[in-house]
Amino acid sequence: MTKYEVVIGLEVHVHLSTKTKAFCGCSTTFGQPPNSSTCPVCLGLPGALPVLNKEAFRSAIKVALALNCEIREKVKFDRKNYYYPDLPKNYQISQYDMPLAFNGYLDIYTVRNKISNGVSSEGKKRINITRVHLEEDAGKLIHDPNKNLSYVDFNRAGIPLLEIVSEPDIRNSDEACEYLKNLKAILLYLGVSNCNMEEGSLRCDANISLRRAGEKKLGAKVELKNMNSFKAVKSALEYEIERQRDSFERNAEIVQETRLWDSDKLLTSTMRTKEETQDYRYFPEPDLVPFSIDTKEIGLITNTLPELPKQRRDRFINQYKLTNIEADVIIMDKAIADYFEETVKVLNSPKIISNWLTGDIMNELNLKNISIDKLGFTPKMLAELIGLIDNASISGKMAKALLRECIEKRLPPEEIVKQKDLKQISGESELDEIIQKVIEENTKSVNDYKKGKTAAVMFLVGQVMRHTKGKANPEVVNKLLKKKLNKE
Ligand SMILES: [Zn+2]
Numbered sequence: 001m002t003k004y005e006v007v008i009g010l011e012v013h014v015h016l017s018t019k020t021k022a023f024c025g026c027s028t029t030f031g032q033p034p035n036s037s038t039c040p041v042c043l044g045l046p047g048a049l050p051v052l053n054k055e056a057f058r059s060a061i062k063v064a065l066a067l068n069c070e071i072r073e074k075v076k077f078d079r080k081n082y083y084y085p086d087l088p089k090n091y092q093i094s095q096y097d098m099p100l101a102f103n104g105y106l107d108i109y110t111v112r113n114k115i116s117n118g119v120s121s122e123g124k125k126r127i128n129i130t131r132v133h134l135e136e137d138a139g140k141l142i143h144d145p146n147k148n149l150s151y152v153d154f155n156r157a158g159i160p161l162l163e164i165v166s167e168p169d170i171r172n173s174d175e176a177c178e179y180l181k182n183l184k185a186i187l188l189y190l191g192v193s194n195c196n197m198e199e200g201s202l203r204c205d206a207n208i209s210l211r212r213a214g215e216k217k218l219g220a221k222v223e224l225k226n227m228n229s230f231k232a233v234k235s236a237l238e239y240e241i242e243r244q245r246d247s248f249e250r251n252a253e254i255v256q257e258t259r260l261w262d263s264d265k266l267l268t269s270t271m272r273t274k275e276e277t278q279d280y281r282y283f284p285e286p287d288l289v290p291f292s293i294d295t296k297e298i299g300l301i302t303n304t305l306p307e308l309p310k311q312r313r314d315r316f317i318n319q320y321k322l323t324n325i326e327a328d329v330i331i332m333d334k335a336i337a338d339y340f341e342e343t344v345k346v347l348n349s350p351k352i353i354s355n356w357l358t359g360d361i362m363n364e365l366n367l368k369n370i371s372i373d374k375l376g377f378t379p380k381m382l383a384e385l386i387g388l389i390d391n392a393s394i395s396g397k398m399a400k401a402l403l404r405e406c407i408e409k410r411l412p413p414e415e416i417v418k419q420k421d422l423k424q425i426s427g428e429s430e431l432d433e434i435i436q437k438v439i440e441e442n443t444k445s446v447n448d449y450k451k452g453k454t455a456a457v458m459f460l461v462g463q464v465m466r467h468t469k470g471k472a473n474p475e476v477v478n479k480l481l482k483k484k485l486n487k488e
Contacts, residue, residue, distance in 0.1 A: 023050030042158035044089030069104030104129035
């Protein structure tokens, strides 16, 4: 796309994993019986008063600090008024004109992306963060189209929600995904959310518009909703870019509106247009008194921040001599980064461990669509597997098959090697007899070799492998064969 520039801003909502809700003592545990985790406060009964959850507030500050935001000295909450059946109070406690934090940024690394239209956007890119604010979630409506009924579950009403709004700095769907992946990594490293998109703990809306290249003014903005995975975000943005580009080329007007992504039909459709945009009549929440944040308190929270993805990435490059791409791939998933370091503790071969992790192991994870802690293959087992190759007990090729078998049977590599008598034959005395036999049986190849056809030796190695059922160490066989043939 050369004639137009794509402008994307993302709005991410994330559930903070506190034990209790944002303004009452109800449990936030997912999957409880409908409406069992409710009280007068989160049901909006008259006279009930909210009290801010200190842990939710601290988590919000942690995220703001990790996103390099300025933190407002005075905290104020507002009421966002609207009526919807999943909102028992008829308003949501949120923050309007004075968000908790603002003016931050997140650096993304687009190095491992090959942008689909052939343009590569390698390197670091800064996505500015407009604001981070704390609010509460609404309840959940469950529709049953067969019975033509809707049910409401207020267990989610009042769960602390952090809204993170980016500047419109994103230029394509790959950058959008990279931003989300990086943001999710930070949230997981901070331990403030489980970021489970299926349970709705991480949700993303996007604002997208197109403008002619070089133009400063933003085009008519379309808001995209209902994207339940990173893949959905990518597909929805790509669909929308094409749709808007088509309108542009036909000189048709792009309507400012909110559109919903349909993941079955793979298209977006109008939800509401600008004329229907609601006026929320924000006003200060009278039940929560504004308060000042103690700078000492922020200092204390800053001191509790763990190592974040970017710092870990830099450390992995320096300490373990990994490449940018290796480090990037490994640190993005905290569990995988932890696994890597656990394995290095057992076996000091970071480069080889990184190869296994980013290659065969991540392949298995993708195939099975599981996280590394569910794989049943521990760091100790990986160290053991690499050790078996190192001491020439098994070949690299055997190791790959062995890895899959360990995962299937949930057994350590050495156990399976013992059970199946897989140990590679590397001893010269053991191999000598077989090699002698192969030489005697294949005089034609031996003669070919002596006439200068060096490739004939490969056939002979193959024969030795056949006799040993693939257990001979091919390098040793090659060396011994040549030695023998040259002597004859
Ligand atoms: Zn409650």
